[in-house]
Amino acid sequence: MSVGTLHTNIVLDDPTKIHCGSRDPVRGHINIRYQFGPGNLNAELFGPLRVIVVLHGRAKTKIWKSNGQSTSIYRGRAPLIHCEQEIYHDSFRAQPGEMSSFPFSLVFPEATQSLPRDDFKEDPRFNTLPCQPLPPSFRSNYHGFAHRYESFVEYRVGVNVEMPQLRVDVVKPTEYQEPIVHYEPPRISPDQSRNHITTWRGFVSVRNELLLPESDRPAGFRQKTKALFGAGNFPIYAFDWECLAPTHIHLGQPVCFEVRIKPREHECTATLIPDVQLKYFRMDVSAYTQVRADRAIFTCPESEGNYTVCEMTGVIDSQEPFSKANDNTKYINTAAIGSGRIGSFASSFTTFNISQTYTTKISFAFELTGKLKHIDQEYPILIHPPLEVAHHPPPAIAGPSSQAVGEENKTPDLPQYEPAPPYEKMPTNTK
Template sequence: MPITVSLINQQQCYAGNDRIRGRIVFQCSTPTEIQDIRVTFSGRAKAKVQKTKGSAAPAASYRSKCMLFEKERILWHPNGDTVAPDTYEWPFEFVFPSHVQPASSRWPETLPFRSDANHPLPPTFAAQTHDSLRKLECTIEYRIHAQVFRPQRGFLGRKSPLFSEVIRLNFLPLEARLELKGTDDYPTTYQQQKEQLFNIRSMLLLPENRGRSLKMQEKIQSWLSPGQLPRFSFKASFSYPTRLVQSTPIPCFLDITPFMEDSSVTSPPDIVMQSLSISMIIQTAARAAPSLMGALSGQVDERIEILSRTSLGMPVMGKVDLGQAFGPLRIRHTDVSFRTFNISRTYRLCASFSFECAGKTSTFDIPDLPVELLADSQEPEKATQSFERHFAEAESPPPYASASTLSTSSITTPEKA
């Protein structure tokens, strides 16, 4: 490659305010007319949304590209002169921003996206997913791009570079990393609780009837006079974390509390958990800005089963550590949560429990509990592995930018190697 980019202090994963230092090397083998040589450091979010319903053939695709930031330097500006064969070098240095540049008004504020100015820079991301309605391809990339341009010939001359090279960088914001010293140190401030009160009325609550089935005559009597039946109340509480760390155990607890003051029986009956289910809903969302074809957005949900048990027959009373009772609750590695102009990645925890008490079945459903998925601060590079697989091949370079948009202070003199 006639032009190469090498990083001096390359890291597996960058964060906001990290410095990036390197050198651009241009090997000119023959006399060549050069307009300029430049290096660009940029972040962009690209999405493609495609309809998949009602047609066997692929429907029209709606695309969007949002520049999260862009920093450009002119390394050399021969202005069309012929450059002698030689090897040239230039140092460069950039600082990773921690927030996006303000976007144009074409990005309205719509959940689950965000359009507020200077919101946190999203992590490196790449995903392809679909359902019966939409097919989504989403990419958030950060890259160093070196380009060599020839003089433009004519008004309609080509603006593509003569030579170019791209190096992509992994980025994970500090806000998306949670410091954990051990699996038992999960911050209690992140624990939330959902609860439900259950009221049981049954003749089987009486001590002499426990352990047997009601006869038909007793069932009819219960249907005709429900207000005269013995009653018992208990509360089921589910505790869960609003923040999760990739690949670490999820601390979830079930608490069963009898309310004897609201009950007509003298002692609490047996409460048996028959089944439970805990799952995670991963939502990937993308949108295309208004264009000649209009606008389109899509959201695709994927479910990951964390724990599922049936026919348990497990007596429950008091606080139950579900991880201790059924083994560590984990989800497979996935991307951290984020929201930006045209792409978002969010998570929802869902849980369901079935109890049997005095011949009555009660269901405790807790759907759509928003949670935030963070990276382990000790291993941030895992958050960007899917991105590296997705970009095995380089993409086309961006179009030529007018030199009038650059400050003259960015022009430097080449250094011969």
């Protein structure tokens, strides 16, 4: 007969924190409450106790395939890590109803471990190495016309409790009750984030009556109608443009662009130089997710999804037209990328059964002589983990502090995640 039951609970100090790499520990505590057993009322519990905390992670996929008459479901399971840490091994004493707390601090390994997993064939789109960088926390559910899948990468904290010399029942959280820990690969230093720029170029040319002196412009209905069909007689204003766009983007950071113009003097016949303004600037980020399941008879069933994860309007440094005063250059900044996204906006990665890549589409327009000239450009990008944060020097022994009160433990503005629901209960989005 059991002398009682130990009820365990896992509590994270900061459940919403994103842990970047192996130097960013996961901290929390294990609560253990003792409940006496039948015939052992109000009896104190005393004996050796061992508490082990487990950090484990996996990448999982679920793919639907239909032949028009029936639908088959295929799954891909890839365990990533399983790390155990003993946080207590000593004598333990507890009264009925008493709660004891055991703190822990866990660190992520730097790479996946060689764990048993489903059979995945070699494929350049996926990483099948037994020891590879840990993928970030991730979730994508897609239901398109020809493809449907669910996929996630998740990390959880579990616990094992033993009292080897006593008959004690242990109640611990099930796998789906264990708290989720949010992970991103190690932060990137600012020096590594530079010089990843691509330049897009083009030119704009306009020809209309607004390039004439005001006294020479058509007046009245007849003249305007005649001018409409004789536009070839109007002067021309033309300019080259170039847009400097980053190809490497960091979570939690704004994205910065530059747009420049240069008049084509040998083609410009207008005596009046029109104002050229940058009317708007937009950036849309699309994700391309490829997933696969366990190897079937001949191949691994696959699915894919292409969907928008971010739509942002760039803030232009000023509404003034391009001019020599601003070097004919406009600077554009977006809001911090990934902020407010829940799980689906992770850094680029590939692992055993999931590959996540991104493209961005930039759209902007020049306005001159009452006309808008629209520009669109789409290109691939790499999404990186957040940048390293600056470490403040230790405070001086004497003298006033320059740091504001309450700012000592302030965390940087990073994209936030929320715990994902159990795999079987994850919702499916329709695209």
